[in-house]
Amino acid sequence: MDFRLVFEKLLTFFHENNVRYALMGGFALGLHGVSRSTVDIDFLVHRDDLSKIQAVMTELGYKCIYQSENVSQYISPLKVFGEVDFIHAFREISLKMLERVEEKKVFNETVSVRVLKVEDIIGFKVQAIANDESRKAVDLGDIESLMALYKSSLDWDAMEKYFSLFGFSELLSDLKRKYLQ
Template sequence: MDFKSVTSRLLTAFAAEQVSYALIGGFAVSLWGHPRATVDMDFLVRQSDMVKVRRIVEGMGYRCIHVSDNVSQFASADKLKGKLDFLHAFRPASLSMLERAALKSIFDGAQHIPVVLPEDLIGLKVQAICNDPSRTSLDMSDIEALVKIFGSSLDWSRIEEYLKLFGMEEKLGNLKEHYDEA
């Protein structure tokens, strides 16, 4: 996937259409200081903007391969375009994530992109584990890396809320141990 080209086109179109979005997933984890390989781009997008998003990405040559109330996934036959996943923000927690997103510099400062905060990224990773336990190893690795990087600066009460929401509150102690080891 040509992240620079795809990102440039998306960000330009999102700005023109006033789409409310933030980067999530592996690319976001990398921007917060834990570089890792990823083959797609994941975004949190205000659900009411998804009609615009679909028009934009289909205009770029993607086709919708899955849509539900919670997520839309697009793929292109062109390997340089890769896959795009959009998590729909419509619940209070996800809408708040969009409001809190921080602008991060990408591609040596050539562009800036809103990225969900580390605590919110952890919350989304917890949700992903709940939705698909086969992702546990990769997502826990991302969570532990973010905890080691940000430690005491994290909003631990927000992380605890996410863990409780998904019935994983027993993980809090383990996460704090990873912070203590950093």
């Protein structure tokens, strides 16, 4: 997958068409200082912008291989375009995430991209663990890497909401002891 090419095409479209989005997943982790390999691109997008997403993905030759109320997954027959996943923001908590994104520069400062805040990435990682126990090792590793890097600069109160929402308050207490000492 040519990440630069895909980013340039999608982000140009997003900006020209006022698509409300934020980068998340492995690529977002990298922009926040946590190195992790990834084979796709993941975005959080406002549900009201899904028709725009469908239009650009179809125009670029992608095929929608899965769609639900919560997610759309696209894959291109061309390896250069790879796979792009979209998480649909429609609940208050995810809509708020889109309001507090950070701008980051990628590809030698040539491309600007909206990225979820660290706490919100952690929130999605907690949700992923709650939804699929088999993801725990990787996602908890990502959470701990972010906590080790950002420690006291994190909004721990915001993260408490995510952890308690999914029944992981005790896990957060353990992580606080580990990373706030």
